[in-house]
Amino acid sequence: MDTTTAPLVELDERGLAELVAALRQRGFTVIGPTVRDGAIVLAELASAGELPYGWGVEAESAVWQPRPGSARTATTPSAAS
Numbered sequence: 001m002d003t004t005t006a007p008l009v010e011l012d013e014r015g016l017a018e019l020v021a022a023l024r025q026r027g028f029t030v031i032g033p034t035v036r037d038g039a040i041v042l043a044e045l046a047s048a049g050e051l052p053y054g055w056g057v058e059a060e061s062a063v064w065q066p067r068p069g070s071a072r073t074a075t076t077p078s079a080a081s
Contacts, residue, residue: 017048040066 034043034050058067
């Protein structure tokens with residue numbers, strides 16, 4: 001079994017846009033987090049612009065609520081900010 005791993009890469013907003021565009025051009029369906037009806041959900045993305053840039057989550061006991069934030073990052077449903 002090959003245990004070689006690729007180096008980790010952090011993509012900026014432009015890099016994510018280029019990646020999503022390249023995948024879609026090659027016929028792939030791109031699924032990612034997006035904000036719909038006040039919730040962060042997984043859905044098909046037409047572009048990286050649909051990622052929840054600047055959104056975070058407010059988590060308390062029995063509460064998990066998306067909220068706008070100030071950071072210009074594409075967060076995921078499991079990311080705490």
